[in-house]
Amino acid sequence: GQQVMQIPQYQHVQEGEDFTTYCNSSTTLSNIQWYKQRPGGHPVFLIQLVKSGEVKKQKRLTFQFGEAKKNSSLHITATQTTDVGTYFCAVWGGATNKLIFGTGTLLAVQP
Amino acid sequence: ETGVTQSPTHLIKTRGQQVTLRCSSQSGHNTVSWYQQALGQGPQFIFQYYREEENGRGNFPPRFSGLQFPNYSSELNVNALELDDSALYLCASSFKLAGATGELFFGEGSRLTVL
Numbered sequence: 001g002q003q004v005m006q007i008p009q010y011q012h013v014q015e016g017e018d019f020t021t022y023c024n025s026s027t028t029l030s031n032i033q034w035y036k037q038r039p040g041g042h043p044v045f046l047i048q049l050v051k052s053g054e055v056k057k058q059k060r061l062t063f064q065f066g067e068a069k070k071n072s073s074l075h076i077t078a079t080q081t082t083d084v085g086t087y088f089c090a091v092w093g094g095a096t097n098k099l100i101f102g103t104g105t106l107l108a109v110q111p
Numbered sequence: 112e113t114g115v116t117q118s119p120t121h122l123i124k125t126r127g128q129q130v131t132l133r134c135s136s137q138s139g140h141n142t143v144s145w146y147q148q149a150l151g152q153g154p155q156f157i158f159q160y161y162r163e164e165e166n167g168r169g170n171f172p173p174r175f176s177g178l179q180f181p182n183y184s185s186e187l188n189v190n191a192l193e194l195d196d197s198a199l200y201l202c203a204s205s206f207k208l209a210g211a212t213g214e215l216f217f218g219e220g221s222r223l224t225v226l
Contacts, residue, residue, distance in 0.1 A: 033214060042201060043154065045214040088153055097167030098156035099144070099203075099215060 002027060002093055006102040014110050019076040021105035023089035030092065032072045033099070034063060038085040043101075046074075079109045114138060115204050115218035123224045124192050132187040132221045134202030142166075143185040144215065145177060146201040154201055160185055189223075197225045 004025050013019050023032065031050045035043040047056055049065035049072060056063045062075040076083055089102040114137035124130050136143050142161045146154035156169035160179035174190040183204070189196055199222050203215035 042217040042220050043215075044217070048214060093156070097144075097159050098169055100156070101153035104153050 002091065002100055004089055004091055004100060004102040006087075006089060006105050008105055009103065010106045010108070012108040012110065013079050015081060016078050019079050019083070019107055021074050021087050021089075021107075023072045023074075023102050025070050025091065027070070029069050029072075032065060033090045034072075034074055035088045035090060035101075036085050037088065037104075041085070043088060076107075079107070081109050081111055083107060084109050115202060115216050117200075117202050117218035117221050119221055120219065121222045121224075123226060125226050126192055126194060128192050128225075129188065129190045130192060130223060132189075132200050132202075132223075134185045134187070134204075134218060136183045136185070136202075136204030137216050140204035140206050140216070141183050142205045143179055143183065144203045144205070145185070145187045146203065146217075147171070148199040148201055148220070150198070157187065192225045194225050197223060199223075 004023055006023050011019055031048055033048045034046040036046055037043045047063050049063055052069050053067045054065040060077045064073045072089055074087055086104045086106045088104045090099045093100045116135045118133045144159040145157040147157055148154045157171050157175055158165055158177055159167040163179045176188045178186045199220045201220045202218045205213045205215050
């Protein structure tokens with residue numbers, strides 16, 4: 001079945017440093033979504049990317065969809081303690097009507 | 112908040128017992144999906160309900176079953192609980208059928224511990 005791998009699994013940064021997580025698929029994706037899950041919380045939708053090479057920004061967060069639509073990245077500029085949590089990419093599994101989540105990247109931010 | 116509510120928030124069961132988890136979808140949403148999230152893992156799709164019928168299922172055994180009611184609320188039932196069933200169970204609602212590029216709105220989850 002379809003799988004999406006994320007790297008790194010875990011990243012610890014000092015507040016103010018940048019952070020990037022990468023999502024990779026072996027197959028071409030129709031679209032990709034990103035979710036954030038705070039510790040002890042539930043996944044919250046951040047954004048969806050659809051077009052090849054698409055770049056979207058939300059304040060300090062920059063999301064990118066690869067030209068071949070097989071990878072995506074989330075970059076956070078100047079991290080803050082409120083950015084702590086696990087970031088998941090997710091893709092639709094087609095006929096099975098399921099959203100397939102990546103392995104996630106846990107971000108820890110030290111004040 | 113998403114408007115998706117789940118109950119109970121926490122529960123403890125013993126191996127072999129049965130459990131029912133409940134979910135009220137966000138107003139205006141007609142599709143409910145259930146996910147299992149083990150500690151340190153990403154959510155895994157269990158199944159989806161649309162118009163009161165199962166509309167997609169993940170790699171879970173038949174002892175995981177569900178219902179959707181006319182008001183679009185849903186239940187997840189798990190029979191013959193096993194220790195590995197210990198996890199956070201997430202309900203997610205959406206308006207369109209999954210696969211139609213819609214975002215999912217998750218509830219806070221029900222944390223099940225099986226002893």
